[in-house]
Amino acid sequence: MTGLEVSVRFLHVASVLLLVGSFSFELLVSRPAFKTAGAQTSLHCRSFSKAQFRITRLSLLLAIGTAILGLFIKIASATGLSLSESFDLGAIMNVLMGTRFGIIWLFRMALFFLLAVAISAAFFDWVKSDSAWLLIAGLVLSATLLMTMAAAGHASAAEGVTLFIRLAMDGLHLLAAGVWLGGLIPLAMLLSWAKSTREPSTLLIAQEATARFSRLGFVSVVTLLVTGLFNAWYLVGGIPPLLGTDYGYLLLAKLGILIPLMDWPVETVGV
Numbered sequence: 001m002t003g004l005e006v007s008v009r010f011l012h013v014a015s016v017l018l019l020v021g022s023f024s025f026e027l028l029v030s031r032p033a034f035k036t037a038g039a040q041t042s043l044h045c046r047s048f049s050k051a052q053f054r055i056t057r058l059s060l061l062l063a064i065g066t067a068i069l070g071l072f073i074k075i076a077s078a079t080g081l082s083l084s085e086s087f088d089l090g091a092i093m094n095v096l097m098g099t100r101f102g103i104i105w106l107f108r109m110a111l112f113f114l115l116a117v118a119i120s121a122a123f124f125d126w127v128k129s130d131s132a133w134l135l136i137a138g139l140v141l142s143a144t145l146l147m148t149m150a151a152a153g154h155a156s157a158a159e160g161v162t163l164f165i166r167l168a169m170d171g172l173h174l175l176a177a178g179v180w181l182g183g184l185i186p187l188a189m190l191l192s193w194a195k196s197t198r199e200p201s202t203l204l205i206a207q208e209a210t211a212r213f214s215r216l217g218f219v220s221v222v223t224l225l226v227t228g229l230f231n232a233w234y235l236v237g238g239i240p241p242l243l244g245t246d247y248g249y250l251l252l253a254k255l256g257i258l259i260p261l262m263d264w265p266v267e268t269v270g271v
Helices: 004-037 039-079 089-098 100-123 132-153 160-181 184-197 201-238 238-244 246-266
Strands: none
Touching: 004 039, 004 132, 004 160, 004 184, 004 201, 039 089, 039 100, 039 184, 089 100, 100 132, 132 160, 160 201, 184 201
């Protein structure tokens, strides 16, 4: 991969992770936390939801932009053309209609369109930004967008039953990362908002949200460990390669970071 391709792919993955994290945090963490605090916090809930949706809209725009740029980088790589020459209609159609990457790209763009419609409905106040149905639709669409990335990775090289198992494992790995890592920014926003107000009700909301996100993070980390170990065993194939390759060292470093996080549900972080 070129430096540009790596950068674009990183930004794309990060933006989709944030989309998943934003919707899952709103649906599973902040919305129930506001509800627990009582009806008097409804205005706060609406205000926080709108602020978070601004981040969601920016993430969606970045995800779509990097997906389109990624297509042209892929065309340039596949045809040997420069990036400026990859805007050729014939080359575009050949990649979109004649390759697995193109078919997956078209499917993901359809999902992006549906997600844009859902977010636009909240932007124009056709539906409330904290509507449960909107959040469910956003989570399903963004999670599907994230999990379909597995179809373009190492897992797609397998065949038969192994193909479905590896796609499922990679998809769950990505989804867990989206719920956990993608939810850190919304969590930081909520804690910052609660700290700035210093009202008893907002501090109660922050405490409840932190506890909920802690439990959600624990499940996500366990999922990351299980799916990561499965994928690593499949790719590495045993203990010697694990201890004698750069990939093995990187995997051990990741495990070393994740394992201490298994204590999350035991303690509740204060504001």
